[in-house]
Amino acid sequence: MASNPNDPAPESDTPKVRDVIGDVLREERCSQDRTLADVAGEAAVSLQYLSEIERGRKEVSSDLLEAVCDSLELEVAEVLERAARQLRVGSDRRSRQAFMLAA
Amino acid sequence: MASNPNDPAPESDTPKVRDVIGDVLREERCSQDRTLADVAGEAAVSLQYLSEIERGRKEVSSDLLEAVCDSLELEVAEVLERAARQLRVGSDRRSRQAFMLAA
Numbered sequence: 160m161a162s163n164p165n166d167p168a169p170e171s172d173t174p175k176v177r178d179v180i181g182d183v184l185r186e187e188r189c190s191q192d193r194t195l196a197d198v199a200g201e202a203a204v205s206l207q208y209l210s211e212i213e214r215g216r217k218e219v220s221s222d223l224l225e226a227v228c229d230s231l232e233l234e235v236a237e238v239l240e241r242a243a244r245q246l247r248v249g250s251d252r253r254s255r256q257a258f259m260l261a262a
Numbered sequence: 263m264a265s266n267p268n269d270p271a272p273e274s275d276t277p278k279v280r281d282v283i284g285d286v287l288r289e290e291r292c293s294q295d296r297t298l299a300d301v302a303g304e305a306a307v308s309l310q311y312l313s314e315i316e317r318g319r320k321e322v323s324s325d326l327l328e329a330v331c332d333s334l335e336l337e338v339a340e341v342l343e344r345a346a347r348q349l350r351v352g353s354d355r356r357s358r359q360a361f362m363l364a365a
Binding site for chain 1: 278279280281321323324327328337340342345347349350353
């Protein structure tokens, strides 16, 4: 099938693990009505770094993920499960778009 | 409660995310009866580096995790789900040990 220059590149909207983990951490922090400064302070990470992690600009190390989870009183396993769900939702959405484009 | 010097340190056997992701990748590779060299070559990573990832010695970046998953024909979401299950199993085991020690 010839590609349409108006179509998005197939990989461009595929979320990375760092994107979905960042989303999960930000959503949880916001649902707790807490500031970046508050969580960053408790996790002993700079506000700027936590902000970059939440936006998927930086990879989060295992140790830092634990520290942020401790601050949010969230299990690391729960973060991985929520991140996996977000990846699957994104994947399903792309499959439907591909199906509709092909139809 | 006074700590018993024969008890393991409470945190020492807590698996890190990098440990359980490494375990999942190694188990999947072994279940496919494939070598480190084979998967490392396909994922364009050094054999040594993949070995360190599998043993939880190195953090795996989102991009490298995708590349290894592509080689293993395994969804990234599936890796996160399996890793979360391993974290929960480890957590349950530690809770039971603490309960038995306290009883």
